[in-house]
Amino acid sequence: MHRLDHEDLNGGAVDATPLHRHGRALRVGIGGPVGSGKTALVAALCRALGEELSLAVVTNDIYTTEDADFLRGQAVLPDDRVVAVRTGCCPHTAIRDDITANLDAVEDLVERHDPELVLVESGGDNLTATFSYGLVDRQIFVLDTAGGDDVPRKGGPGVAGADLLVVNKVDLAALVGADVDRMAADAARVREGRPTVLASVRTGPGVAEVAAWVRAEIAAHADRAAPSDVA
Numbered sequence: 257m258h259r260l261d262h263e264d265l266n267g268g269a270v271d272a273t274p275l276h277r278h279g280r281a282l283r284v285g286i287g288g289p290v291g292s293g294k295t296a297l298v299a300a301l302c303r304a305l306g307e308e309l310s311l312a313v314v315t316n317d318i319y320t321t322e323d324a325d326f327l328r329g330q331a332v333l334p335d336d337r338v339v340a341v342r343t344g345c346c347p348h349t350a351i352r353d354d355i356t357a358n359l360d361a362v363e364d365l366v367e368r369h370d371p372e373l374v375l376v377e378s379g380g381d382n383l384t385a386t387f388s389y390g391l392v393d394r395q396i397f398v399l400d401t402a403g404g405d406d407v408p409r410k411g412g413p414g415v416a417g418a419d420l421l422v423v424n425k426v427d428l429a430a431l432v433g434a435d436v437d438r439m440a441a442d443a444a445r446v447r448e449g450r451p452t453v454l455a456s457v458r459t460g461p462g463v464a465e466v467a468a469w470v471r472a473e474i475a476a477h478a479d480r481a482a483p484s485d486v487a
């Protein structure tokens with residue numbers, strides 16, 4: 257597969273089209289506030305899709321490799337298909353502003369495994385953290401009921417603009433006094449037709465829907481890929 261150097265993305269003389277948009281791997285970013293269930297969702301997607309798809313994962317943590325260690329510990333993928341990026345800074349910087357380390361990690365996985373799907377999990381951050389579309393093709397934003405049922409109403413780039421919104425931990429809603437129907441209605445209003453899934457990643461509901469969305473995006477991505485662009 258042809259490689260796209262970072263210089264190319266930054267205005268070099270060669271074609272600046274991000275080649276991964278036309279290549280085999282669909283790159284899906286998974287972002288959202290601290291503790292909302294991003295790593296749990298990555299693990300659940302690996303379990304749901306791992307038998308039918310070639311998969312790889314990049315995790316982002318500020319100082320540790322905890323999320324990658326967790327995924328390796330759960331044995332959701334072979335260890336060498338999980339790569340950790342230590343951002344050393346606000347997670348959103350590494351997925352939106354200076355994406356070099358993440359691009360290196362993705363390209364390394366693509367070169368070694370030629371996967372059909374690369375999941376890039378952001379470190380936990382606030383509601384403004386979104387991925388650069390130079391790094392990913394699609395993004396999922398994960399909220400949880402325990403973070404407050406007024407969060408979807410507040411909108412913001414992740415909640416309103418992500419390709420898929422997941423409202424996780426619906427199993428905890430009654431315990432924390434969160435009105436899931438209100439969260440779904442507010443999400444529908446601010447997202448203007450973009451899909452939302454209500455989920456309990458830990459107990460199962462919603463995971464199949466998210467996996468179906470990913471499958472559909474992979475199929476659409478493959479349809480768009482021009483044969484001449486695919487190695």
Ligand SMILES: Nc1nc2c(ncn2[C@@H]2O[C@H](COP(=O)(O)OP(=O)(O)OP(=O)(O)O)[C@@H](O)[C@H]2O)c(=O)[nH]1
Nearest residue numbers: 289290291292293294295296379380425456457458
């Ligand atoms: N009850 C419940 N707990 C969940 C669910 N999903 C995740 N959790 C728990 O919530 C905690 C945080 O989940 P993680 O997947 O680590 O969240 P994260 O968004 O990756 O966290 P950071 O990477 O630290 O931002 C863990 O204890 C999970 O087991 C869920 O659907 N229901």
